[in-house]
Amino acid sequence: MNRAVATGSIALTLASAFTLTACGGSGGAGVAADAKQTLTVWAMGTEGEKLGDVAEEYEKSHSNLTVKVTPIGWDVAHQKLVAAAAAGKLPDVMQMGGSYLGEFADMGVLEPVDTKTIHETDYFPAAWQQGTYDGKTYGAPWYVDTRVLFYRTDLAKKAGIEKAPATMAELRSAAEAYQKKAGTKWGLSIQPGGLDTVQSFYQFLYSAGGAIIDDDGKAAVNSAAAVKALENYGSYFDKGLSEKSVRPGYDVTKDFNTGAVPMFFGGPWLTNLIDENYPDLKDKWAVAPVPADQASVSMAGGSSLAISADSDHKAAAKELVAYLTGAKGQADWFERTNDLPANTEAWTSGDLADDPTMQVWRQQMDTARATPSQPKLTEITSKVDTAIESVTQGKSSAKEALDKAQSEIEGLVQ
Amino acid sequence: MSLTTGPAAPQAAAVDKSPHGGGGTGRDRRGNRSLSKHNLTGWLFSTPFLVLFGVFMLFPIVATLLMSFTDFGARNVTRPLEAEFVGLDNYTRLFQDDKFLKALFNTGYFVVVGVPATIVLGLLAAILLNNGIHRARTLFRVGFYAPVVTTIVAVAVVWRFVLDPSDGLIVSLATEVGLTAPDFLGSETWAMPSLITMAVWRNLGTVMVLCIAGLQAIPADVREAARLDGAGAWQELRGITVPLLRPTLLYATVITTIGYLNVFEEPFVMTQGGPSDSTLTVSLDMYREGFNFFHMGYASAMAYVLFVVIMGITVLQLRLLKDNTR
Numbered sequence: 173m174n175r176a177v178a179t180g181s182i183a184l185t186l187a188s189a190f191t192l193t194a195c196g197g198s199g200g201a202g203v204a205a206d207a208k209q210t211l212t213v214w215a216m217g218t219e220g221e222k223l224g225d226v227a228e229e230y231e232k233s234h235s236n237l238t239v240k241v242t243p244i245g246w247d248v249a250h251q252k253l254v255a256a257a258a259a260g261k262l263p264d265v266m267q268m269g270g271s272y273l274g275e276f277a278d279m280g281v282l283e284p285v286d287t288k289t290i291h292e293t294d295y296f297p298a299a300w301q302q303g304t305y306d307g308k309t310y311g312a313p314w315y316v317d318t319r320v321l322f323y324r325t326d327l328a329k330k331a332g333i334e335k336a337p338a339t340m341a342e343l344r345s346a347a348e349a350y351q352k353k354a355g356t357k358w359g360l361s362i363q364p365g366g367l368d369t370v371q372s373f374y375q376f377l378y379s380a381g382g383a384i385i386d387d388d389g390k391a392a393v394n395s396a397a398a399v400k401a402l403e404n405y406g407s408y409f410d411k412g413l414s415e416k417s418v419r420p421g422y423d424v425t426k427d428f429n430t431g432a433v434p435m436f437f438g439g440p441w442l443t444n445l446i447d448e449n450y451p452d453l454k455d456k457w458a459v460a461p462v463p464a465d466q467a468s469v470s471m472a473g474g475s476s477l478a479i480s481a482d483s484d485h486k487a488a489a490k491e492l493v494a495y496l497t498g499a500k501g502q503a504d505w506f507e508r509t510n511d512l513p514a515n516t517e518a519w520t521s522g523d524l525a526d527d528p529t530m531q532v533w534r535q536q537m538d539t540a541r542a543t544p545s546q547p548k549l550t551e552i553t554s555k556v557d558t559a560i561e562s563v564t565q566g567k568s569s570a571k572e573a574l575d576k577a578q579s580e581i582e583g584l585v586q
Numbered sequence: 587m588s589l590t591t592g593p594a595a596p597q598a599a600a601v602d603k604s605p606h607g608g609g610g611t612g613r614d615r616r617g618n619r620s621l622s623k624h625n626l627t628g629w630l631f632s633t634p635f636l637v638l639f640g641v642f643m644l645f646p647i648v649a650t651l652l653m654s655f656t657d658f659g660a661r662n663v664t665r666p667l668e669a670e671f672v673g674l675d676n677y678t679r680l681f682q683d684d685k686f687l688k689a690l691f692n693t694g695y696f697v698v699v700g701v702p703a704t705i706v707l708g709l710l711a712a713i714l715l716n717n718g719i720h721r722a723r724t725l726f727r728v729g730f731y732a733p734v735v736t737t738i739v740a741v742a743v744v745w746r747f748v749l750d751p752s753d754g755l756i757v758s759l760a761t762e763v764g765l766t767a768p769d770f771l772g773s774e775t776w777a778m779p780s781l782i783t784m785a786v787w788r789n790l791g792t793v794m795v796l797c798i799a800g801l802q803a804i805p806a807d808v809r810e811a812a813r814l815d816g817a818g819a820w821q822e823l824r825g826i827t828v829p830l831l832r833p834t835l836l837y838a839t840v841i842t843t844i845g846y847l848n849v850f851e852e853p854f855v856m857t858q859g860g861p862s863d864s865t866l867t868v869s870l871d872m873y874r875e876g877f878n879f880f881h882m883g884y885a886s887a888m889a890y891v892l893f894v895v896i897m898g899i900t901v902l903q904l905r906l907l908k909d910n911t912r
Contacts, residue, residue: 279660366857419750420860551878562862
């Protein structure tokens with residue numbers, strides 16, 4: 173009945189046993205970039221599937237290289253990386269989710285990025301910050317994602333809403349108008365609880381000027397701004413504007429299509445998903461920046477590319493990473509995956525420069541705020557998830573919930 | 587880990603001690619003789635098993651025990667020897683941890699409601715298929731057993747559809763007849779019963795198969811004699827079927843209890859322990875602490891507490907339910 177637990181723990185104990193015997197690792201001078209060699213690359217999800225095509229192209233111009241891409245499911249990625257790190261068997265190049273980086277950098281298994289060839293100024297600040305831990309950069313920004321407001325334009329007309337809500341107050345009145353005048357079931361879809369509820373809350377938190385961990389690296393989740401943001405978030409549930417019921421595996425696009433949900437905050441991948449699954453919805457929806465409170469600040473997510481500290485192929489790996497994170501490589505990557513480029517220069521041509529929808533993402537990215545690189549980030553955010561849920565379910569006030577989270581988080585921040 | 591293997595050992599031993607067993611001890615005595623050629627061959631043949639058992643069972647069990655006395659965390663994955671010895675801290679912390687206590691309570695709830703339901707429904711299904719339904723019996727047997735061999739992910743897709751609060755099967759049916767169905771997975775009151783229902787549906791097939799085998803071992807003349815004496819269906823069930831099925835039912839109860847004490851998959855795929863931890867079970871809490879937060883030491887302590895609980899309950903069940911009349 174708990175085979176997952178069993179296999180997981182076996183893997184981990186074995187992994188730790190290996191380290192006992194295989195301490196050290198090579199990490200020597202390594203192979204020159206132009207020598208004949210095989211580069212191993214791990215990437216997750218859709219990226220893992222599409223990266224193989226890029227690798228093939230790349231091999232054409234680098235005849236000495238064989239680039240072996242292994243796609244890994246996001247659900248097992250973390251465990252596989254930890255086990256590999258423990259065994260000293262990380263691939264030469266790996267995709268690092270923003271929330272993983274702090275943990276692996278802390279383990280000392282990542283090679284610092286060569287800032288002479290990969291320049292901070294070429295990237296969105298939030299993207300760069302995500303690859304940085306303890307003042308050093310370990311991940312080169314590969315792609316970014318952020319959340320913007322998706323809303324139904326056809327229902328907005330019915331509800332008498334003339335333009336996209338630009339402030340938090342307007343967001344509230346838009347939600348009410350949708351429900352009352354256009355007859356939608358809900359006003360706005362935000363997650364009431366469960367895993368990663370915090371991703372839904374970031375838009376409120378950051379726009380109000382709050383943060384989980386402030387710029388000095390201290391827990392600050394019960395600041396006045398954060399309390400105000402959570403009160404605002406919770407009020408949507410109080411007033412019946414958002415669904416209180418926690419629904420695991422909830423697909424918001426289904427309700428967006430039927431009109432039950434007229435507004436939600438979503439990531440860039442949803443644009444394609446809606447176009448493909450609900451072609452009838454075309455021209456009936458649009459995206460807009462996060463409504464401003466103190467400012468309009470969204471969360472920044474995405475992935476970096478990191479090189480293993482133990483790799484023997486660092487020189488060639490650095491060249492590959494430089495290509496993938498460079499303007500040309502990123503523009504090509506956008507064509508293939510619709511992942512938003514982290515490199516700002518990639519946004520100067522093609523659809524990225526012309527398409528008005530893309531401009532909303534671009535604009536949001538400029539101010540987006542990255543989650544801090546912390547080794548215990550998963551645990552920290554889970555405390556915030558719990559606090560949010562206790563407010564949306566009407567069990568405690570925003571202040572009480574966040575005070576409790578603050579005291580728990582203080583011990584986890586490094 | 588220890589959870590799946592630990593309880594199996596005492597259970598097997600206990601079954602051997604039952605009046606029907608007893609063969610085990612004799613064989614053990616033979617093994618005590620000095621290392622003859624005979625014995626060597628035996629050892630050689632068992633080596634592959636012993637190696638695999640040692641590497642994949644014994645080592646993790648011992649490592650988990652050691653880890654439970656340390657603060658083993660994420661950074662110790664690369665530096666395991668830097669883990670600090672903390673004595674019984676993890677264990678004392680566990681019993682002050684509201685979340686763990688809640689998980690313990692939820693697991694108890696799951697067992698107390700789920701086990702009787704599974705056994706009774708499994709037995710009824712077996713009786714029905716053994717006597718009642720003569721036509722299409724195979725079809726029904728397969729139908730009842732299919733959930734046992736279906737992967738949990740496929741099961742989850744179906745049950746989510748059944749329980750969905752906006753357009754699910756139950757909600758739609760209820761609306762049809764003018765009732766309001768509760769929000770099964772989203773409400774703290776209903777989430778656990780929903781998961782238990784799902785687990786019963788998934789596991790009654792196992793109990794059914796065991797019981798059918800047991801029922802077919804009951805001699806027909808015993809039943810005939812009872813019928814001639816004028817016993818009705820209820821009296822036959824109480825006087826003949828259940829007593830003669832006792833060993834089968836005991837076995838079914840013990841394995842179902844162990845399974846439900848370990849329950850992980852249902853809350854993992856359906857609710858992630860929510861809403862508000864109302865479906866957080868010990869195994870799920872352990873998984874989270876261990877693999878999401880990397881509190882390996884703490885999670886190991888949890889594993890051992892669960893092991894002791896399972897062991898205790900299993901021994902108790904064997905004592906209470908064993909046939910004392912013989």
